[in-house]
Amino acid sequence: MSGIDIAVFPVGGMGTRFLPATKAMPKEMLPVVDRPLLQYAVDEAIEAGISQFVLVTARGKGSMVDYFDQAGELVAILKAKGKAAELAVLESTQLPPGAICTVRQQEPAGLGHAIWCARHIVGRRPFAIILPDDLVQAKVGCLKQMVDAWGRVGGNMIAAERVPEHRTKSYGIITPGRQDGALTEVLGLVEKPKPEDAPSNLAVIGRYILQPEVMDILSEEKRGAGGEIQLTDAMAQLIGVQPFHAVAFEGVRHDCGDKAGHVIANIAYALAREDVGPAVRAYLKTL
Numbered sequence: 001m002s003g004i005d006i007a008v009f010p011v012g013g014m015g016t017r018f019l020p021a022t023k024a025m026p027k028e029m030l031p032v033v034d035r036p037l038l039q040y041a042v043d044e045a046i047e048a049g050i051s052q053f054v055l056v057t058a059r060g061k062g063s064m065v066d067y068f069d070q071a072g073e074l075v076a077i078l079k080a081k082g083k084a085a086e087l088a089v090l091e092s093t094q095l096p097p098g099a100i101c102t103v104r105q106q107e108p109a110g111l112g113h114a115i116w117c118a119r120h121i122v123g124r125r126p127f128a129i130i131l132p133d134d135l136v137q138a139k140v141g142c143l144k145q146m147v148d149a150w151g152r153v154g155g156n157m158i159a160a161e162r163v164p165e166h167r168t169k170s171y172g173i174i175t176p177g178r179q180d181g182a183l184t185e186v187l188g189l190v191e192k193p194k195p196e197d198a199p200s201n202l203a204v205i206g207r208y209i210l211q212p213e214v215m216d217i218l219s220e221e222k223r224g225a226g227g228e229i230q231l232t233d234a235m236a237q238l239i240g241v242q243p244f245h246a247v248a249f250e251g252v253r254h255d256c257g258d259k260a261g262h263v264i265a266n267i268a269y270a271l272a273r274e275d276v277g278p279a280v281r282a283y284l285k286t287l
């Protein structure tokens, strides 16, 4: 089975939870320590073997596209000043020519709709999806763990973790079947159920490997929870037709779509760094 070479990044959301910061900048450009959330997502994709990156953007979010340009003037200044460390940082964000492309989602019609907007670029091949809000801190990147598992079982795959029962209404929730190591068979999927209706507390987090047939289902444009076209509903229709597994990934997931989650992610990533870690640790100890 060959690998996955393309990943879709749905980054068209308005980021209302981070106003006023997101009034003039995309939420995906919010930093964790010093790298934007989107950069972490792209780094994770590269580690997993992805060579094509599709950003599904929206009005007012063009700075994300500029971010991936070569910063010629900046590079020249840094070179002239002999700033090798800063040059290396910039170098670490450089993608090969033509590796990144964008498509616009003209209306906020849901995650399923965002993914469907990328259908012509994805074509008829399995593809990955990364939601940059879900930042996974791990020794081996979450998507790499999934691609490795997918190499064994194929089909469709989602990353999953247990959430507190009262939180099921914020997630896609899985009806779990047979478990084999880190893999659990997916028998059902429901978007954002109330705790009393939830089939389990096993939640979908923002990493997917999907077969192209999901695009055919999304093209029916059926509305689901919140009146939006839900990816979860389209995926649910593939269950029983194609293999479908959830992966219990190794690592810590930070919900950076949430203010507290974003602050915690900053602390966790800062503590893991040699440059800023000691100062942050010393401060935390004083609290």
Ligand code: G1P
Pocket (backbone or CB within 6 Å): 111, 131, 134, 170, 171, 172, 173, 191, 192, 203, 204, 205, 206, 231, 232, 257
């Ligand atoms: C989306 C999906 C949901 C998933 C979640 C993971 O919801 O619709 O199924 O569990 O991402 O973060 P959102 O967070 O966009 O409301």
